[in-house]
Amino acid sequence: MKIIIDxxxxxxxxxxxxxxxxxxxxIFIPTLCxxxxxxxxxxxxxxxxxxxxxxxKSIVASCIYPVRREIKVFTDSEKIKAIRKDLLMxxxxxxxxxxxxxxxxxxxxxPDKIRFSGDKEEHCILCGLCVKACExxxxxxxxxIMRGVTKKVSTPYDEPSSSCIGCGxxxxxxxxxxxxxxxxxxxxTIWNKDFELVKCEKCGKAFATKDQLxxxxxxxxxxxxxxxxxxxxxxxxxxxxxxxxxx
Amino acid sequence: MNNTVxxxxxxxxxxxxxMEVYKELKRFIxxxxxxxxxxxxxxxxxxxxxxxxxxxxxxxxxxxxxxxxKPEDAEEIVLKTLIESELIERLLIxxxxxxxxxxxxxxxxxxxxxxxxxxxxxxxxxxxxxxxYVERGGYLALExxxxxMTPEEVIAEIERSGLRGxxxxxxxxGLKWKQCDLIENFPKYVxxxxxxxDPGAFMDRSxxxxxxxxxxxxxxxxxxxIKSNTGFIYIRDEYSLALKNMRLAIKQAxxxxxxxxxxxxxxxxxxxxxxxxxxxxxxxxxxxxxQSIEGNVGEPRAKYIHSVERGLWxxxxxxxxxxxxxxxxxxxxxxxxxxxxxxxxxSKGTKVFSLVGKVKNTxxxxxxxxxxxxxxxxxxxxxxxxxxxxxxxxTGGPSGGxxxxxxxxxxxxxxxxxxxxxxxxxxxxxxxxxxxxxxxxARYYLNFLSEESCGKCVACRxxxxxxxxxxxxxxxxxxxxxxxxxxxxxxxxxxxxxxxxLGKTAPNPVLTTLKYFRDEYLAHINExxxxxxxxKNLTSFEIDKQKxxxxxxxxxxxxxxxxxxxxxxxxxxxxxxxxKCGNCYDVCRFDAVKIAKGVSV
Numbered sequence: 001m002k003i004i005i006d007x008x009x010x011x012x013x014x015x016x017x018x019x020x021x022x023x024x025x026x027i028f029i030p031t032l033c034x035x036x037x038x039x040x041x042x043x044x045x046x047x048x049x050x051x052x053x054x055x056x057k058s059i060v061a062s063c064i065y066p067v068r069r070e071i072k073v074f075t076d077s078e079k080i081k082a083i084r085k086d087l088l089m090x091x092x093x094x095x096x097x098x099x100x101x102x103x104x105x106x107x108x109x110x111p112d113k114i115r116f117s118g119d120k121e122e123h124c125i126l127c128g129l130c131v132k133a134c135e136x137x138x139x140x141x142x143x144x145i146m147r148g149v150t151k152k153v154s155t156p157y158d159e160p161s162s163s164c165i166g167c168g169x170x171x172x173x174x175x176x177x178x179x180x181x182x183x184x185x186x187x188x189t190i191w192n193k194d195f196e197l198v199k200c201e202k203c204g205k206a207f208a209t210k211d212q213l214x215x216x217x218x219x220x221x222x223x224x225x226x227x228x229x230x231x232x233x234x235x236x237x238x239x240x241x242x243x244x245x246x247x
Numbered sequence: 248m249n250n251t252v253x254x255x256x257x258x259x260x261x262x263x264x265x266m267e268v269y270k271e272l273k274r275f276i277x278x279x280x281x282x283x284x285x286x287x288x289x290x291x292x293x294x295x296x297x298x299x300x301x302x303x304x305x306x307x308x309x310x311x312x313x314x315x316x317k318p319e320d321a322e323e324i325v326l327k328t329l330i331e332s333e334l335i336e337r338l339l340i341x342x343x344x345x346x347x348x349x350x351x352x353x354x355x356x357x358x359x360x361x362x363x364x365x366x367x368x369x370x371x372x373x374x375x376x377x378x379x380y381v382e383r384g385g386y387l388a389l390e391x392x393x394x395x396m397t398p399e400e401v402i403a404e405i406e407r408s409g410l411r412g413x414x415x416x417x418x419x420x421g422l423k424w425k426q427c428d429l430i431e432n433f434p435k436y437v438x439x440x441x442x443x444x445d446p447g448a449f450m451d452r453s454x455x456x457x458x459x460x461x462x463x464x465x466x467x468x469x470x471x472x473i474k475s476n477t478g479f480i481y482i483r484d485e486y487s488l489a490l491k492n493m494r495l496a497i498k499q500a501x502x503x504x505x506x507x508x509x510x511x512x513x514x515x516x517x518x519x520x521x522x523x524x525x526x527x528x529x530x531x532x533x534x535x536x537x538q539s540i541e542g543n544v545g546e547p548r549a550k551y552i553h554s555v556e557r558g559l560w561x562x563x564x565x566x567x568x569x570x571x572x573x574x575x576x577x578x579x580x581x582x583x584x585x586x587x588x589x590x591x592x593x594s595k596g597t598k599v600f601s602l603v604g605k606v607k608n609t610x611x612x613x614x615x616x617x618x619x620x621x622x623x624x625x626x627x628x629x630x631x632x633x634x635x636x637x638x639x640x641x642t643g644g645p646s647g648g649x650x651x652x653x654x655x656x657x658x659x660x661x662x663x664x665x666x667x668x669x670x671x672x673x674x675x676x677x678x679x680x681x682x683x684x685x686x687x688x689a690r691y692y693l694n695f696l697s698e699e700s701c702g703k704c705v706a707c708r709x710x711x712x713x714x715x716x717x718x719x720x721x722x723x724x725x726x727x728x729x730x731x732x733x734x735x736x737x738x739x740x741x742x743x744x745x746x747x748x749l750g751k752t753a754p755n756p757v758l759t760t761l762k763y764f765r766d767e768y769l770a771h772i773n774e775x776x777x778x779x780x781x782x783k784n785l786t787s788f789e790i791d792k793q794k795x796x797x798x799x800x801x802x803x804x805x806x807x808x809x810x811x812x813x814x815x816x817x818x819x820x821x822x823x824x825x826x827k828c829g830n831c832y833d834v835c836r837f838d839a840v841k842i843a844k845g846v847s848v
Contacts, residue, residue, distance in 0.1 A: 041703075042548075042549055042746060045706045045745075045746070059743045061549065064551065066552065083743060086740035087706060087740065087744060090705060090710060090713060093709070115717075115730075115733060126702065143544070144544065144702070144703075147529065147699070147700065148697050148698045148711075150702075
């Protein structure tokens, strides 16, 4: 199937997401809440594009729009630029000191001084990626709570969660580094809970929490798991492979 | 022939103590029945519509309707009307247009212009008794399709009828069923959306409370047509009576073989489960509602793939509104040709509205599509309270818009309302008079939406928050003219970039008030004046010395004793005591109280 993005003919599979097709064809669409590993929130709306389907124009979020027919797509029309500018102005108003948002808003011409003000400490844009990551991990320790303008991400009753393993996946996927994760003296603190950090048996780097490794061990139904960090794991696997092929 | 006394026990009448009226009437009827030749039955019914005049008591076959009945009136009704066949003049409905009392409610203008399809049984049956429904032709439509029609014929009949979804969107119901039927993926689900949440709306509630079986019958007909065996009715938990009556109806329908396994011996199975909603407005949005049924947070998803293909648990799903379901059995029985004769070209049938606000006949009405808004407000509704100057009518709830007097002659149908910048919505009609500030109305709706948006997408959550900030500033006298441009720009962004229907329609109250009542916005911004005398910072009240007759009515009604003056001499308002409630303005019969600019404090 062929679709035309900004005048360029692109080959697409039926059901493929528009953003994916654009990316493959080196057409840039800005995103905040999109993650290849955790598709589907569609909440930041920054990736909106205009589509023309059988003469009918509409605005869709490209990250979650599955292509079903041959359509024309405009990723950077005046209309789209105006919408993105407004969206970034709104995000800037919410997180005035955030670096990622500030860089984007400058790119789209949102001035320093705007009518609205926001909390200088706020960095969260409520995209929901952290919640999705936690859900995928299987611990379901955080969720969006409340609704409307009072919505926020938190643990149940804002208390340290019993199911949180301190893996930090939420912080890794956050596009604006809004989740505070502090590591000091062998202790990782995240979501108001302290976790003991474990050192890699090979290189000695403190790389994971005890709870996290225990969770992995149980999930894999193993009695014992070697405690190696990601880098060392790779090195060890490489060495094993080398030994197989170079006896 | 027996007498039957119907006591309205709809939500409005219940709030006016109709349950006590029912109990007292029942007590006296039982007491006097013993020796009477003509026995009397008593039934508690659903909403009759004229909530303003409740509690209503109807006496058949005499075609008498009593209004504002108190428990103390019970014995007199039994003795005089039931035994002596005498009318009790003071309890008859006073028709504000005819300016006299009428015997039957059907003689009032309020009822005269209505046509009841979805509400056909409400007020005529006891919703807690399935026999009442069956006696009025209930479940005959189900029997008809099971014995005489193929699923395809059912879908074709609904498609031909031109019925469009009554939940607000107006999507053709038959087409929805057909699309779902074409998809070979089972199981399929049938859902009734009873999560009514618009401020001032109680259409769906009244149907669920007053005629629950019609919903069950409608859903079962659809289930047969699309080959589904499981249905859900999603009811917001605040609707306790609706929940109770719906549960009872499902139980009775199962006992009678209208629901459950092997329905009416046809080997077709269909069961319905009730799901209680937690009261989030956004869960009335179909995809959020499905999320909620699945046990997830009620947040909508994009509808690029429709629910008929991938809905509840990713299976093909038909979701219709309560009122849509209530139309189905009647269309099956009387045929699509009959249904086609009612309404306009593109909007067939009738529409139920809850008529509220500054209107004389507050209540539940069902009118044929195509009636003008003017007739709806002034004939059915009886005009504005106190015959104040009409200003606007708000349709479609928070997603709708405010329609000004100049457009009152537009017909009520899906397309005309949309053209006027509003929408049909689920059927809330709020009448506004000269004492309604349109900026304040827009602010009110955005405040509602800022709390009720699910908060998932940036456009809706942040956009509404900031629009509300601007509107609040304007109402407080801190707005600027450039705010209006920003407001409009934000409206367009929220409209086009929001994820779901709630966000996409959220700017409507702002856009329509900006379009039709821009002068009010400008008065707030440039003159620091609220023309309706609502926004407190921008309002003060003054008494015109020339016009004041010194009757003292304003002083009597002033809650803070801010008005003083000798009888028959002009009164004055002490602005330091005045809380700007506007009572004095509303009660003055000599037009002597004036709305002036706000005084800086």
